[in-house]
Structure formats: C-alpha cells, structure tokens
Amino acid sequence: MIQIENLHKSYVMGHNSLHVLKGLELGIEEGEFVSIMGSSGSGKSTLLNILGILDDYDKGTYYLGGKLIQGLNETKAAMTRNKMIGFIFQSFNLISFKNAMENVALPLYYQKVSRKRRNQIALEYLDRLGLKDWAHHLPSELSGGQKQRVAIARALISQPQIILADEPTGALDSTTSFEVMEILKEINDQGKTVIIVTHEHDIAAMTKKIIRLKDGVIEEVIKNGELQLFKDRVRTE
Amino acid sequence: MFDVDVWQEIFSTIKKNKLRTFLTGFSVAWGIFMLMILLGSGNGLQNGVKEEFSSNSINIMWMWTGDTSIPFEGMKEGRTIKFNNGDYSYLKEKGENIENVSSRYYLPGTIIYTYKNEYGSFETSSCHPSLLGMEKVNIVSGRFINDLDLNDFRKVIVIGDNIKKALFKEEDPIGKYVKLNNVPFKVIGLTFDKDRHSERTAYIPVSTAQRIFNGADRVHTFAVTTKMVSTAEEAEAITDKVREGLAARHKFDPKDKKAMGSFNMLAQYIRTMKIFQAIKIFVWIIGIGTLIAGIVGVSNIMLILVKERTREIGIRKALGASPASVITLVLLESVLITTVAGYAGLLLGVGIMEGINYGLEQALATGGGEGIFFRNPTVDFTTAITSMIILVVSGALAGYLPARKAANVKPIEALRDE
Ligand SMILES: Nc1ncnc2c1ncn2[C@@H]1O[C@H](COP(=O)(O)OP(=O)(O)OP(=O)(O)O)[C@@H](O)[C@H]1O
Ligand SMILES: [Mg+2]
Numbered sequence: 001m002i003q004i005e006n007l008h009k010s011y012v013m014g015h016n017s018l019h020v021l022k023g024l025e026l027g028i029e030e031g032e033f034v035s036i037m038g039s040s041g042s043g044k045s046t047l048l049n050i051l052g053i054l055d056d057y058d059k060g061t062y063y064l065g066g067k068l069i070q071g072l073n074e075t076k077a078a079m080t081r082n083k084m085i086g087f088i089f090q091s092f093n094l095i096s097f098k099n100a101m102e103n104v105a106l107p108l109y110y111q112k113v114s115r116k117r118r119n120q121i122a123l124e125y126l127d128r129l130g131l132k133d134w135a136h137h138l139p140s141e142l143s144g145g146q147k148q149r150v151a152i153a154r155a156l157i158s159q160p161q162i163i164l165a166d167e168p169t170g171a172l173d174s175t176t177s178f179e180v181m182e183i184l185k186e187i188n189d190q191g192k193t194v195i196i197v198t199h200e201h202d203i204a205a206m207t208k209k210i211i212r213l214k215d216g217v218i219e220e221v222i223k224n225g226e227l228q229l230f231k232d233r234v235r236t237e
Numbered sequence: 238m239f240d241v242d243v244w245q246e247i248f249s250t251i252k253k254n255k256l257r258t259f260l261t262g263f264s265v266a267w268g269i270f271m272l273m274i275l276l277g278s279g280n281g282l283q284n285g286v287k288e289e290f291s292s293n294s295i296n297i298m299w300m301w302t303g304d305t306s307i308p309f310e311g312m313k314e315g316r317t318i319k320f321n322n323g324d325y326s327y328l329k330e331k332g333e334n335i336e337n338v339s340s341r342y343y344l345p346g347t348i349i350y351t352y353k354n355e356y357g358s359f360e361t362s363s364c365h366p367s368l369l370g371m372e373k374v375n376i377v378s379g380r381f382i383n384d385l386d387l388n389d390f391r392k393v394i395v396i397g398d399n400i401k402k403a404l405f406k407e408e409d410p411i412g413k414y415v416k417l418n419n420v421p422f423k424v425i426g427l428t429f430d431k432d433r434h435s436e437r438t439a440y441i442p443v444s445t446a447q448r449i450f451n452g453a454d455r456v457h458t459f460a461v462t463t464k465m466v467s468t469a470e471e472a473e474a475i476t477d478k479v480r481e482g483l484a485a486r487h488k489f490d491p492k493d494k495k496a497m498g499s500f501n502m503l504a505q506y507i508r509t510m511k512i513f514q515a516i517k518i519f520v521w522i523i524g525i526g527t528l529i530a531g532i533v534g535v536s537n538i539m540l541i542l543v544k545e546r547t548r549e550i551g552i553r554k555a556l557g558a559s560p561a562s563v564i565t566l567v568l569l570e571s572v573l574i575t576t577v578a579g580y581a582g583l584l585l586g587v588g589i590m591e592g593i594n595y596g597l598e599q600a601l602a603t604g605g606g607e608g609i610f611f612r613n614p615t616v617d618f619t620t621a622i623t624s625m626i627i628l629v630v631s632g633a634l635a636g637y638l639p640a641r642k643a644a645n646v647k648p649i650e651a652l653r654d655e
C-alpha cells in the first residue's frame with residue numbers, strides 16, 4: 001500500500017534549513033493498523049503530511065497504492081487525497097458554520113455527488129457512528145468525542161483505502177479516546193489501512209504495529225506479537 | 238460554476254456575515270447610484286439645452302446689415318449697407334455651402350390686422366417658402382406659403398394661434414380674409430408653437446410684402462441653412478465665406494461686424510455640445526472613481542474574509558478542493574455582492590431620475606415648468622447595460638486578489654495546531 005524509500009524532507013526558513021526526515025524507509029501493507037510514535041519534533045506530523053500528499057518531500061520515492069507520488073500539481077494532489085485518503089485531526093477541523101451532516105458530506109461535494117444523495121450518504125455514516133440525532137447540529141453544539149466521530153464519518157464517506165489520523169485522541173479524555181480507538185479498530189477490521197500518530201502508549205498499544213521515529217529515521221518497529229512486551233517495557237520505563 | 242451547490246456554499250457564508258456583506262455592497266451601490274444620478278443630470282441638462290436649440294434648424298444662420306465701421310477702399314466709415322433681391326439670387330445660386338435661403342423684408346410702421354370688428358397689431362414675418370423648415374414652423378391646419386404664392390405676389394397669410402384667437406375666436410380662419418392696413422390677405426394656414434415663440438407672428442410671401450408695402454427690392458435680413466459640419470471651426474469658415482461674398486458685392490470689409498451682422502447657430506451648437514461631452518467625461522471619471530473606491534472596499538473585505546477562512550479553506554483542500562474550486566468560491570462571492578449591490582444602486586439611481594422626469598413632464602404638460610432648463614434627465618439603456626458590465630467585471634477584479642490568496646493557502650499551514 002505504502003512504499004517509502006530514502007525519504008528526505010527539510011524545512012527551509014530564510015537561511016536556516018531544518019533537516020527533519022533523513023532517508024526514511026517505510027513499508028505499510030494494505031489493512032495494517034499502524035501508530036507512529038516519537039518525541040515531539042521528531043517529524044511524525046511531517047511524515048504523515050507527506051503520506052497524505054498535503055506536503056511534498058525533497059528526495060526519495062513514495063509509492064501509494066503502486067502509484068508514484070511525486071511533484072503532483074495541486075489539482076491532481078487534491079483529487080488523489082479526495083479519492084484515496086481520509087483525514088482525522090487532533091482538533092477535528094470541522095467547518096463551524098456547517099452542521100454535522102454537511103461536514104460529513106463535504107468530500108462528496110468535491111466528487112460532484114448531488115446534494116441530496118451526499119446528504120443521504122452522510123446520514124448513513126452518522127448513523128453508523130451513533131450520531132444520527134446530531135446530524136443537524138453545528139459542531140459548536142457537540143462534545144469533543146462527538147466532533148471526532150463526525151470527523152471520522154467525514155474521513156470514511158469517500159471510502160478511502162487509507163485513514164490518516166494525527167493525534168486523533170490528543171484533545172479527548174481517556175474514556176472518549178478509547179471509544180474513538182475502538183471505532184478506528186472496527187474500521188481497520190473492515191479492511192482499511194489506518195495510520196495514526198500518537199504520544200500515548202496506551203493508544204499505540206491498541207494498534208497492530210508501532211513505528212518509532214528518531215532523528216529523522218525509523219528507530220524501531222514493534223510488530224503485533226511484540227506488543228505485550230512493548231507494553232511491559234513502557235510500564236517499567 | 239452555475240452549480241446550485243456553489244451558490245449554496247456562497248449563500249451560507251454570506252448569511253454568516255450579513256453586516257459585513259451589507260457594508261461592502263453599500264459602497265458599490267453608492268458608487269453606481271452616484272454615477273446614475275450624475276449621468277442622468279448631465280443628460281437632463283444637455284437635453285434641456287438641445288430643446289432650446291430645437292425651435293430652429295441647428296444649421297441655421299441669420300444675417301442683417303447696418304452702417305460700416307471700417308473704412309474700405311477709400312470710402313469712409315458710416316455708409317449704410319442694404320441687402321436686396323440680388324443678394325438673394327447670389328446666395329441661392331453662388332453661395333458656397335448654402336442649402337436654403339429665405340429673405341425677409343420688414344414691413345414699415347405698425348401693421349393693424351382687422352377681421353370683421355376685431356383688430357390688433359401683430360408681428361409680420363415676410364419670407365420664402367423655405368423658412369418653414371428652417372425655423373421649424375409648425376402648421377396645424379391649412380398650408381404654408383409656396384413658390385406659386387411667391388411668384389404671383391399672392392396676398393396670402395399664415396397666422397399664429399394667438400392671432401387666430403384674437404381675431405377669429407372660435408371661427409375657422411382658413412379661407413377667410415384678414416386685412417393688413419386695409420389690404421385683404423387670404424388666410425391659408427394656421428401655426429401652433431408649443432413654446433409660444435411665434436404664436437403672435439404671421440407669415441406672408443416676401444415678394445408680396447415688398448410690392449404692397451413699398452419695399453421695391455429691399456431685403457432686411459436673410460435666414461439661410463448651411464451645410465452640416467462637425468466642428469465649430471468649419472462652421473465659422475462657412476460664415477466667413479458667406480460674409481466675404483456679400484462684402485464684395487456691397488464693398489465693405491468682411492471683418493466689419495457693424496456693416497453686416499451674422500449669427501451661425503451651428504457653430505454655437507457644436508460648441509455647446511462639446512461642453513456637454515466634457516461634462517459627460519467628467520461625470521464618468523467621478524462615477525468610475527467612486528466605483529473604484531467601492532471595489533477596493535470589496536477587495537479589502539474579501540481579503541480579510543479569506544484570512545479569516547484560511548483554516549476552512551485548508552480543510553476543504555485537504556478533503557479534495559482543487560485550487561480552481563476555491564477560486565470560484567471567492568470570485569463568485571465577490572461578483573455576487575458587487576452585482577447585486579450595484580444593481581440595487583442602479584435601480585435606485587435610474588428610478589429617482591425617472592421620477593424626476595415624470596414630475597417634470599407633469600409640470601410641462603400642465604403648462605408649468607416654464608424656464609426649466611432641464612429635459613428628460615434619464616440614463617439610456619446602453620449606459621445602464623455598460624454600467625452593469627462594468628460592475629460584473631469589477632466584481633471579478635475585486636475578487637481576484639483574495640481568490641488568488643485563497644488558492645495559495647497551504648493545507649498544512651492552515652491546519653497546523655497551535
Ligand atoms: N512548516 C514548517 N516550517 C518549518 N519547520 C517546521 C514546519 N513544520 C514542522 N517544522 C519543524 O520540523 C520538525 C518536525 O515537526 P513535526 O511537526 O513533524 O513534529 P512532530 O513529531 O509532529 O511533533 P509533535 O509531537 O510536537 O507534533 C519540528 O522541529 C518543527 O519545528
Ligand atoms: Mg505533530
């Protein structure tokens with residue numbers, strides 16, 4: 001699904017250049033449930049943005065679903081995002097003046113699905129996430145957990161192969177966080193590739209693979225079977 | 238672009254910012270409103286002046302004589318110059334750029350008009366048949382003087398409405414005889430002039446006037462129409478040529494305005510219209526200026542709006558909005574605000590001018606409005622359409638910068654959590 005080789009990314013600010021990703025290698029298969037961890041500033045968001053074609057990289061190759069993602073123009077990039085990727089953000093990023101249903105329906109608007117049809121689909125997705133009764137509420141009238149579920153519905157509506165979530169539980173209390181993780185797990189069980197960035201070991205432990213970033217490369221990959229070990233190690237740390 | 242969804246997107250943002258949208262639109266509406274008021278007023282003034290000119294052919298020219306004031310070829314000043322029938326033939330046959338000629342002989346003393354027991358004194362204009370078109374004589378019944386009347390020295394007369402009322406009361410004057418100092422003239426026509434310039438005037442053939450009132454071949458004034466030209470200079474050149482010709486015949490200096498006076502309406506007309514053209518250009522400059530101020534306002538506010546909406550635009554882009562769709566969103570909103578507001582201003586401006594026009598016409602119809610130097614102060618259809626096009630284009634211009642800015646929003650920057 002995702003094949004990255006020798007990925008380099010620097011941020012240039014005036015005369016200074018910050019080398020964030022330094023020859024990163026990464027492969028993620030279809031249907032994986034991956035969390036990316038690492039200390040603050042280690043480049044997790046940077047990597048996720050590149051994966052989501054929200055940002056470009058300087059060197060290396062990135063294949064998404066067998067397609068080389070490189071130097072796409074904005075329109076193409078937007079189209080690919082729309083079709084292949086669902087985003088979930090820490091701060092939800094719902095549009096404040098649109099109600100839950102309209103927010104969920106937005107990706108389909110950019111696929112030129114008729115208003116009636118996309119609202120109907122949006123309602124179905126909201127229903128699945130237990131938010132049917134909140135469909136006509138504005139984001140400001142929803143709790144954090146509800147907002148994140150709306151955002152998840154929005155990420156799912158275009159039926160992407162990959163869900164990218166940058167600290168999806170970062171703004172939620174622990175109970176709600178676990179609820180959200182349960183939902184992501186279900187999504188993964190249905191065959192979608194889910195990649196999340198998180199700081200919390202408890203959250204990471206709910207995924208099937210943990211990638212630890214350090215100094216711009218992958219320091220460690222902890223696979224399914226080793227997760228229990230990882231948990232124990234974290235507890236003693 | 239004409240997708241209902243796009244409009245729904247736009248309306249939802251407009252609804253969210255009613256006051257801001259109103260204030261923006263107001264500046265545009267004001268600009269176009271002022272433009273319409275100014276243009277309408279300019280037109281009204283111009284039409285009023287045109288109306289003043291309209292009682293005669295605009296290419297009419299009058300000539301009269303007096304005493305010389307400049308010595309000429311050894312002759313002292315103070316000689317009296319007099320036109321005669323020979324000058325008529327000369328102008329008619331050899332006058333350069335002259336189309337029609339009518340000569341006038343002033344009847345001596347006071348002429349008393351009598352019909353049955355009624356009598357009065359009126360102005361008598363002796364003329365050629367061509368005066369009909371030159372001075373726009375408005376015949377309401379019967380006919381004007383013709384060539385036969387002139388050649389046969391017929392005693393026929395065309396009278397103005399006031400003369401008819403004074404002498405004939407309710408009677409139909411056509412075919413009746415009115416006496417001018419005891420000489421009977423047959424009434425052949427009746428004129429009516431809504432501006433009352435010539436209602437107390439009667440017209441008789443100049444040949445008859447000369448014969449009956451001892452005029453011999455004396456002519457006091459000429460009215461001629463000249464070739465239509467488009468500049469005042471050309472019109473003046475025609476005047477000069479005519480003056481030269483007549484000066485040569487009567488031996489006076491062509492520059493001697495006392496020996497022979499002349500007034501060329503066309504030159505005057507062209508000069509006056511030129512002033513209005515200048516006024517019109519001035520009005521457009523002011524109007525467009527006001528409009529530009531409005532557009533800059535719109536552009537500014539759209540820029541602020543785009544800034545406010547950076548995050549939203551970032552979200553949209555992350556979810557699959559292409560730069561083109563973002564541009565459309567901002568541009569259409571700008572065009573919508575300017576067009577709707579501008580149209581409102583246009584309607585109001587045109588409406589007010591039409592209202593004034595209605596009032597004016599009402600006043601004129603009821604006989605009031607005398608001396609109002611203002612006619613039909615409205616804006617024509619083409620101008621309104623032009624303004625509309627300017628509006629849409631300016632709406633697009635106003636939206637361009639903000640739209641560009643919006644299209645350049647980078648999702649990762651817009652979505653970064655602080
Ligand atoms: N647009 C940018 N311009 C310049 N520097 C940036 C930009 N985005 C990120 N950086 C820098 O790159 C480094 C990696 O940032 P990144 O956001 O990927 O870290 P992160 O691992 O997501 O950290 P956190 O856990 O705090 O979210 C940081 O030092 C950050 O300051
Ligand atoms: Mg981050």
